[in-house]
Amino acid sequence: MADIDANAGVVGPLRAHHHGISVPDLDAAITWYHMMLGFQLEKRLSIAAIPAEVAFVRRGDFRIEIFEVAGAAPLPEDRRVPNRDLKTHGNKHLCFEVPDVPTAVAALRRAGADIAFELCVEGNPTAFVRDCAGNLIEFLQPFPDTP
Known part of the structure; x- marks a missing residue:
């Protein structure tokens, strides 16, 4: 086995940044994550290539990326x-x-x-x-x- 730093792996140090989810109602999800878990809206954007409406909510150093895609399967x-x-x-x-x-x-x-x-x-x-x-x-x- 190659020499791999057990704390770094092959890509170097890692730190969790965000977790992505898909929802049918972006505004309802932003509200839910704020009211239930204390996440704050950090940023909203549109991604035309998908197309999707996206929000990042954040609590401390951790984010959840929330996608609303029209016509997505439930x-x-x-x-x-x-x-x-x-x-x-x-x-x-x-x-x-x-x-x-x-x-x-x-x-x-x-x-x-x-x-x-x-x-x-x-x-x-x-x-x-x-x-x-x-x-x-x-x-x-x-x-x-x-x-």
Whole structure:
């Protein structure tokens, strides 16, 4: 195997910049991500080559790029259910680490979020919610330190 810096890979250092999603209503998605998760609108633009209306929403150093494309196919029902979505290749979900999943889910539920399900993975609380377009978002508590 070639000498590869375990922290850099072959392309050098990486830092998450954004995650892209497609939605049927750009304004509704901007509002949802602001109200539910505290993202702020950073920029709106049109991309004539697609054509699409696009928004970047940002929280801290992380962005979500939201596309509205006229005539796009709706999200299939299986893509809205975490365990069924795994049976289709492709990107699965966006995940955020939060200090306390049950507290975060309770706040999202009070705000009207669509909770897909809550579970524990090896004793670690995890939850999935759907945004206003059905895209899956996971919330994960930091894994406890292992001896």
